[in-house]
Each structure stands twice: as structure tokens, then as C-alpha cells.
Amino acid sequence: MMSTMGNPRNVFWHECAVGKAERQKLIDQQGCVVWITGLSGSGKSTLACSLNRELHSRGKLSYVLDGDNVRHGLNKNLGFSPEDRTENIRRVGEVAKLFADAGFICIASLISPYRKDRDACRAMLSDRNFIEAMLLSVFMNMPLEVCEGRDSKGLYKLARAGKIKGFTGIDDPYEPPMNCEIKIEQKNGVCPTPYDMALQVVAYLDQTNSKILTLKYAWSIGSNERRCSAPPRVGDATKEAGSTTGGVTANGGGVASEEVQQTEVVKRPKEAMRGATMMEGCDGRRQRQLLKL
């Protein structure tokens, strides 16, 4: 009989014969999680769908876990109290981890306003049992005025009128990430198109982990160059340093006003003619970790 000493809940991990490495080989890609965070109306779902489309067109399996959608099923018992948001993000993090383990590129798009919750997901995805899973954090760095100006669901209007309490950015805080790999933001007051936002992420995935995107898409990597039969039409940025953003909230709802580190999009000289870009995340240490995978 198996001992339950030190295991008060009597639950045991069960390994299956087919592992992650075999699944990944079968579908010719590496599982990971792209975590998109930002205010309501910042374009998270738009980017998630556009990225999903771009990956699909490259023959890569991806799946979107959208906050709004997940709250229709798995998380329909959760509201927007800080505790419920924490549980919402924890559950989506766990599901995303399973998708990554299955070999998918899982795109999670949630406001995920609190830094500690996002950090917990990052830690969860660095678990030594899931050493190959990785989390790429994308921050939709859109000003509150832009998001509120869009107000596609009319929720900001209701929140301003006091008809929704605890609305992110109005009377509940959004804590901008300090360790995102990619920042999506306006340039000269213009928002990148959904296609360009998606390509910014695709380019990063390609740079950080060639296994994810290169195999089926006819890339050939030579000593110091790479060619692609259909080169991604990445934006023209030569050096796009992000602006500094403090906590986003209209009435100072307790947000920590910390500086966000900058994400740079640097065009490689050798690749400039082909329009490819190299992304340097806000957190160089974490990016080096990704490169090792």
C-alpha cells in the first residue's frame, strides 16, 4: 500500500508514457504561453485574435484564452474583487500551462491588473517539471484616455457614472509590468494595426526560440543570415523606445506608480533589407533564459 505520509490530500502525480517532447516533435513546434495584459479596451483581444491568425497561417497551433470568454464557463463563478481576479488569473495560468505542455502556443489575454498575480503565473510556468514551458509577457501600453475613448462595451461610461464599482483604471488599480518582454504602444500618437501588433510578437517568438516558428515555414538559417519564403512585414521601427508609464488609474485607486522598463525594437543591420527585427525585452535576464530553451 502506498504511504500517504507527507501528502495529507492523498493526491499523486501520474506520469503518462507520451511526454511533452514527443508531442512537440509530432506537431513540430514548442509549447509556450503568450500572456497579454492591459486595460480594458487596450486591444488585448484584438491582438490575441490577430496573433492567432498569423500563427495559424504559419502552420502553428495556437489557442486563445480570453478573459471575457473564460468568464463565461470555467470562471463564471468569479467576479472582480481582488480575490476573484487573483483566482481568475491563477486558473487561466494553470490552463495555459496545460496548453503549453500539450505543445500549443497558448495566448492568454486578460487584464491581469495585479503584478503579484502575473508574477505568480510566471513562476508557475518556470516550474522545473515544465522546464520547456515559457511565458512571454506582452504589455498593451495604451493610455487610459485611448481605452476609455474606445469604450467598445460602454463599461467606462458605466464606471464613470458609478454604476460599476471596482473598474480597472477608474477605481481599481492597474499595475504596469516591470518585466514584460514586449510592449505594444502608440507611435507618434498612432496605434499599430492589429497585423503589426501580431508581427511584433511573431518576430519576438522567432528571435527567442527558433523551434516555435521556423520549422514548417521554410526558413533557412545560415551562418549569419536567415531567409524566408514569405518574410514577415514587421514595422519599420529602427529604435522604438517605450515611454515611461506610471500606474494607470483615473482617481489614484492605490496603484503603485513605478517606472516601466523599456522594450526596444532594434532593426538588425544585416536583416534591415529584409524587414526582420530583433526585439530586446525589458528584462534581459529573462530573455536570456528563453534563449536557452
Ligand SMILES: Nc1ncnc2c1ncn2[C@@H]1O[C@H](COP(=O)(O)OS(=O)(=O)O)[C@@H](OP(=O)(O)O)[C@H]1O
Ligand atoms: N470591474 C471590472 N473591471 C475590469 N473589467 C471588467 C469589470 N467588470 C466587467 N469587466 C469586463 O471583464 C473583462 C475583464 O476580464 P478579465 O478576466 O480579463 O479581468 S481580470 O484579469 O480578472 O482583472 C473586461 O474585458 P476587456 O474589455 O476585454 O478587458 C470587461 O469587459
Ligand SMILES: Nc1ncnc2c1ncn2[C@@H]1O[C@H](COP(=O)(O)OP(=O)(O)O)[C@@H](O)[C@H]1O
Ligand atoms: N490596434 C488597434 N487599432 C485600432 N483599434 C483597435 C486596435 N486594437 C483594438 N482596437 C479597437 O479597440 C476596441 C477594444 O479592443 P479589444 O481588443 O476588445 O480590447 P480589450 O480586449 O483589451 O478590451 C475594439 O473596438 C477594437 O476594434
